[in-house]
Amino acid sequence: MSKPYLKLPALIKTPYYQKVLRTQRDYLLAYWPVWEASGSVGNDISGNARHGAYTGVDLGHPGIGDGHTCPWFDGVNDCVNVYSTSLRDAFNGDEITIFQWIKAVDWGDSMTRRLLQFLGTSEIYIQHGVDNSLYFIRASGGNVGISLPGFIDTGWVPLAITASVSGNVLRAYARGVQEGADQTGLNAWVGTLGATTAVIGAYNSGSMFPAHGWLGPAAIWSIALTPTEIARISTV
């Protein structure tokens, strides 16, 4: 007699959060799924306990399609401060990937809106500019990055920057695909993360350049993920 239940595992889709957790796990510094329905803590589920702190967001909105919810950012005074001394000490600005899902209210609102950033003296960030371009920048002794003029998407968009000083290459990704050419000329990272400038959805914990829309899972690695790895975590 057959045992049909043995076939069930093949039918079960890997939960999205597990895909992220299984990607270069040894280098995963923090993963904030931002799926909490209430409260002030945005948990880091990487196992490193580098939790974030919600300010002003509205929790419990429909998420990226992974069965979980996400916060809504009002574009005025909301953010998630993900600074911790543990993240500061583990942070590696020379070998890094930053990753963020977003569904913007209006990509053409001519407002500067920082979506994800880590800043010491050097900085790395994804930002919507006042010129309605989408910027992927690593700034250390000069900006290295790309811009996407007139970027528009009505749905959820995964965005990422990978940078490797040892390999002298920065890549930007949107929707799981590399945008623009490989960028070179990377200098070593300078400075430690600031307590107010490791933030989801703003420039600082004072909510300068606040995001407007829904922000989904965010993560940071101390390695430049490959294009294949970025593509994998860019699909639910």
Place this chain on the structure above:
Amino acid sequence: MTDWRGYFLIENLGLNASQRAILVDELRRLGPGTHSQPSHLCHWRTRLDNDAAIFEALFNSDHLTIQAFKSRLAAIFSVPVGNITHSASTASYSAGNLSNVVVFSYNSIARLRVILFGTNTGNYDQSHSEVLGYLFLNQAEWDTAEL
């Protein structure tokens, strides 16, 4: 008392640093002490020059009346409430919406401007539209020059 969720701005026109600090400290304590939604707790954003701030929370509407601000200013100046005067007007920062603008004075000197985005009878969406419109018009004062 009714709950009112929305945004209001204060702009220092003639308070010294300690007076401003007293006012800001009091305003930051408005709203519920605890709430499951971070959006309903009092939070704020400060203008680059530190002379204005936008607050948001689920407020007790009684705490945002003209009389309530007069009482706060009277306490700060240690004078009777009747010595604080005001002028009220309306402004619009988004299509179809209005905001209350009130300037409070003491000794014939303007001390504080308060903007209640969406007016005290508006809903959250109206208040949100108004504050977004205000920030769009005044971005240079609230954000440093960046890309």
